[in-house]
Amino acid sequence: MTNDLIERYIYAATKRLPKKIRSDVSDELRTIIDDMLTERCANTTPQEKDIRIVLTELGTPQELYEQYNPDSDKCLIGSPYYSTYKYVLKIVLICTCAGITLAMIISTLVNALNGTETSYASSSVILLRDFFVNLFTSLPSAIVWAFAFVTILFAIFYHKNIKIDNTGNLDSLPSVPVKKEKISKVETIASIAITIAFLSVFLICPQVLCMITTKTNTFIPIFNLDTIHSTWYIIIMFGVLGIIRESVKLIEKRYNKKVMITSVITNVLSAVLAVIWLAGENILNSDFVNYTSELFADSDKISAIFANFHLFFMGCILLALAIDTLDAVVKTLKSQNKI
Amino acid sequence: MNHDDIVAGLVQELRRGNLILLVLNRLQKPMYGYNLVKELQAHDIPIEANTLYPLMRRLESQGLLTSEWETSEAKPRKYYKTTADGLIVLNKTTEQWKAFTQNVEKLLSEGENQND
Numbered sequence: 448m449t450n451d452l453i454e455r456y457i458y459a460a461t462k463r464l465p466k467k468i469r470s471d472v473s474d475e476l477r478t479i480i481d482d483m484l485t486e487r488c489a490n491t492t493p494q495e496k497d498i499r500i501v502l503t504e505l506g507t508p509q510e511l512y513e514q515y516n517p518d519s520d521k522c523l524i525g526s527p528y529y530s531t532y533k534y535v536l537k538i539v540l541i542c543t544c545a546g547i548t549l550a551m552i553i554s555t556l557v558n559a560l561n562g563t564e565t566s567y568a569s570s571s572v573i574l575l576r577d578f579f580v581n582l583f584t585s586l587p588s589a590i591v592w593a594f595a596f597v598t599i600l601f602a603i604f605y606h607k608n609i610k611i612d613n614t615g616n617l618d619s620l621p622s623v624p625v626k627k628e629k630i631s632k633v634e635t636i637a638s639i640a641i642t643i644a645f646l647s648v649f650l651i652c653p654q655v656l657c658m659i660t661t662k663t664n665t666f667i668p669i670f671n672l673d674t675i676h677s678t679w680y681i682i683i684m685f686g687v688l689g690i691i692r693e694s695v696k697l698i699e700k701r702y703n704k705k706v707m708i709t710s711v712i713t714n715v716l717s718a719v720l721a722v723i724w725l726a727g728e729n730i731l732n733s734d735f736v737n738y739t740s741e742l743f744a745d746s747d748k749i750s751a752i753f754a755n756f757h758l759f760f761m762g763c764i765l766l767a768l769a770i771d772t773l774d775a776v777v778k779t780l781k782s783q784n785k786i
Numbered sequence: 787m788n789h790d791d792i793v794a795g796l797v798q799e800l801r802r803g804n805l806i807l808l809v810l811n812r813l814q815k816p817m818y819g820y821n822l823v824k825e826l827q828a829h830d831i832p833i834e835a836n837t838l839y840p841l842m843r844r845l846e847s848q849g850l851l852t853s854e855w856e857t858s859e860a861k862p863r864k865y866y867k868t869t870a871d872g873l874i875v876l877n878k879t880t881e882q883w884k885a886f887t888q889n890v891e892k893l894l895s896e897g898e899n900q901n902d
Contacts, residue, residue, distance in 0.1 A: 468843075472843075474855075474862070475839060476839075478818070478819075478820070478862065478863050478864065479819060479820055479839065481861065482820035483820070483835070505834075505836050506834070506836045510836065514836055514837065514839075514840035515839075517844075517847070
């Protein structure tokens with residue numbers, strides 16, 4: 448019975464230790480306990496009380512485990528990565544929450560426009576209810592995903608000792624940014640949030656981008672949903688490029704060569720993706736094209752715009768990318784000649 | 787302000803660094819863990835068995851100690867001994883320790899005089 452207590456104690460202290468040292472540590476603990484008991488009881492047989500006192504003196508099994516565990520000083524994400532991890536995690540979570548909320552507002556509003564409710568009072572209550580239902584079903588999983596992604600990324604950085612900043616070298620310390628070259632954090636975070644909203648809308652519910660028919664009061668999606676679903680990887684790549692571009696801005700905090708080069712590269716790639724994605728034949732919903740050409744039958748110009756809505760949409764994207772690129776290049780060049 | 791807690795923490799920090807030095811020094815002749823605990827306690831260096839054993843294991847994994855189970859006696863025991871590398875580390879660190887304590891003592895006694 449008394450030996451049983453010692454064995455249970457040793458088992459509790461060693462069960463989580465690496466297998467290769469477990470039996471050795473167990474043997475060692477057995478001799479320590481035996482030595483301590485011998486010292487305490489001299490030549491008499493140790494009683495259970497003595498064993499209890501000795502084991503209490505030796506510490507709790509958990510304390511022993513921590514002392515013996517060769518990994519006890521290791522952690523998932525330690526210094527110096529922890530502070531950067533916290534900063535990045537905060538921004539990623541803000542962007543995710545804002546992006547998903549925005550996407551849910553769009554989706555709820557569009558779904559409501561398609562609804563058949565006639566009373567404004569009841570529809571606004573339903574609208575609000577739908578919004579919160581949508582939000583609370585998608586937000587938790589999005590937050591968990593974002594949290595897991597950032598945490599795993601930084602755990603890899605920490606354990607592989609990947610350098611993420613190079614301020615160790617005095618010569619590479621950046622100069623203090625002057626006001627005009629600073630990048631607004633709010634704008635950058637807003638861009639990321641909008642990108643996430645764009646991703647969510649296109650990946651989860653592209654049908655919310657639709658037109659309401661006045662005749663039958665049904666909705667016609669603008670895009671061909673099958674094509675959108677089958678080109679999910681282009682949408683994700685498009686979103687990731689945008690997030691990379693904005694993340695570099697967040698890290699650098701100012702317009703410089705690095706920001707300019709990443710902006711140019713990611714924007715050119717995004718433009719190529721947009722062309723590949725939207726220039727295809729089947730991107731528009733044929734019902735939408737038919738309906739609009741009927742609707743604007745008296746005006747060729749307007750119906751032509753709707754028939755080529757994908758090209759119009761592509762033009763908007765390309766224009767936005769061009770403006771962003773130009774903005775980064777001009778501001779960088781200006782800050783280089785700031786003297 | 788609880789001075790006792792802060793003092794206890796500081797004393798523990800002071801001991802922790804010197805413990806390795808003492809272990810390497812004592813284990814120039816082979817000893818088993820509990821024997822070492824008793825020997826240090828006899829010299830007024832209190833140490834818990836649950837601190838010393840894992841410490842010796844760490845020093846062994848660093849190559850400063852070597853261990854062997856002695857089974858010829860009535861009770862099997864694990865004997866530890868300082869290795870050749872351990873001796874080099876011990877000698878170099880002992881020199882540093884002596885110089886360091888001299889300097890610390892000098893500064894501390896100067897500080898005491900200022901208070902007079």
